[in-house]
Amino acid sequence: MTHIYFDHAATTPVHPEVVQAMLPYFTQVFGNASSTHSAGREARAAIHQARESIASFIGCAPPQLLFTSGGTESDNTAIFSTAQTGASKGRHIITSQIEHHAVLHACEHLEQQGYEVTYLPVDQTGRVDVGQLEQSIRPDTICISIMYANNEVGTIQPIHEIGTIARAKGIPFHVDAVQALGHIPIDLHVLPVDMMSFSAHKVQGPKGIGALYLAKQTPLQPMLHGGNQERKRRPGTENNAAVVGFAKALQILAANAYETQQKLEKLRLDMVTRLTELLGTEQVVVNGHAVERLPHILNVSFPGVSTETMLMNLDLEGIAAASGSACTSGSLEVSHVLKAMHLPEEVLKSAVRFSFGEGNTPDEIEIAAEKIATIVRRIRNK
Structure with a gap:
């Protein structure tokens, strides 16, 4: 697995x-x-x-x-x-x-x-x-x-x-x-x-x-x-x-600071690019500031697919992601951060945080993107 x-x-x-x-x-x-x-x-x-x-x-x-x-x-x-x-x-x-x-x-x-x-x-x-x-x-x-x-x-x-x-x-x-x-x-x-x-x-x-x-x-x-x-x-x-x-x-x-940050930035960009290619720009919403942001965090929404459903399916596929802070991810409440940002309801309730590290690879990005796209299509087709 x-x-x-x-x-x-x-x-x-x-x-x-x-x-x-x-x-x-x-x-x-x-x-x-x-x-x-x-x-x-x-x-x-x-x-x-x-x-x-x-x-x-x-x-x-x-x-x-x-x-x-x-x-x-x-x-x-x-x-x-x-x-x-x-x-x-x-x-x-x-x-x-x-x-x-x-x-x-x-x-x-x-x-x-x-x-x-x-x-x-x-x-x-x-x-x-x-x-x-x-x-x-x-x-x-x-x-x-x-x-x-x-x-x-x-x-x-x-x-x-x-x-x-x-x-x-x-x-x-x-x-x-x-x-x-x-x-x-x-x-x-x-x-x-x-x-x-x-x-x-x-x-x-x-x-x-x-x-x-x-x-x-x-x-x-x-x-x-x-x-x-x-x-x-x-x-x-x-x-x-x-x-x-x-x-x-x-x-x-x-x-290794510079090399690590460049790697993380590329992993994040590759994930956004691949998800957009597989699902379309209208179906992938990136949350947060476009420029003033950390290189390793990608908070993205898949309108029509609830956060809990996505996380559960990802976990079954062996992919660890989160809905927000680890201190509150066991809760079913919507993220207080996303609520404070006044995002649209369909974006708010479908947000998932992917955060990358030194051990992640481009191959993992490709595998995860493919699995995410499959999950999204399966749920939306229902």
């Missing part, structure tokens, strides 16, 4: 070199990095080296990087901390309607505690209007949180413009860059961003490890209490192996 994995936006396979880099930290360099003996010092040195490597990749100083358990913790920490430290100034937060639920649900939780949240709309391509964002700022606005690139449709937001506005008004600016990492060059020496969230498992690193960038002078209210790790900002015994794996994944990415 064919097995084709087109769901890299949900998670990626761990790179073999990452696995090899991690293995010694399970069995040989297993010390607790907080211990003062040689085993502990060796573990601590590995974490320091990994932090320096990751910091270099995203353009920040190593002390500005806080390790977490992943993107959700990074997002939550940034939002809850900013809400607490800024409470004396105000209780107004600005975000967008298409954020990951790690941000949206955190904001909803704060609303229950008396905070006010403005959820900015987006246009039909999934982009926030910078002018509307600026008009939404109030004297009591204490945080702006806008994702770098959307995980469902791949649309990239005007982060530099938003950050410039936030800096001018003295408002902390958080960016969820979990999906953007590795696909958009990130230089935090230049970007006007105060906090940025990352996760390793989107870039062929291990699950369960992420990071939060904190600009200088950005206050942080720890979510956890119990130890002095991470400069007293995030207590808990360090996950040595995962930290090393995260760094190794980015080292591999840095060495």
Whole structure:
């Protein structure tokens, strides 16, 4: 049976070199990095080296990087901390309607505690209007949180413009860059961003490890209490192996960045071209921004074929795709991202996300396109 994995936006396979880099930290360099003996010092040195490597990749100083358990913790920490430290100034937060639920649900939780949240709309391509964002700022606005690139449709937001506005008004600016990492060059020496969230498992690193960038002078209210790790900002015994794996994944990415992006862009283009050839331009609707987008995400609708029906048939054919965020794909609800984009009903209810990775091939694109076309024709002919 064919097995084709087109769901890299949900998670990626761990790179073999990452696995090899991690293995010694399970069995040989297993010390607790907080211990003062040689085993502990060796573990601590590995974490320091990994932090320096990751910091270099995203353009920040190593002390500005806080390790977490992943993107959700990074997002939550940034939002809850900013809400607490800024409470004396105000209780107004600005975000967008298409954020990951790690941000949206955190904001909803704060609303229950008396905070006010403005959820900015987006246009039909999934982009926030910078002018509307600026008009939404109030004297009591204490945080702006806008994702770098959307995980469902791949649309990239005007982060530099938003950050410039936030800096001018003295408002902390958080960016969820979990999906953007590795696909958009990130230089935090230049970007006007105060906090940025990352996760390793989107870039062929291990699950369960992420990071939060904190600009200088950005206050942080720890979510956890119990130890002095991470400069007293995030207590808990360090996950040595995962930290090393995260760094190794980015080292591999840095060495092949241009070639990988060109390959992913071509896979995406080939899929759109082939589907259009097989089904016709009227029967294939590509969602998201045509230019300001990630190279590896293709969100496409097949009007007349429901998302659930398509995904079920694809799975039977051995093809893994998604309806949206992996955190909510088990739900039958229509994507909140596509709803916010105000797409036509037939487009909204037939959208499927294909997301490509380093291991995918042109042959897989051809096989998948043929099977998709067969499924669409069979369902529509009924």
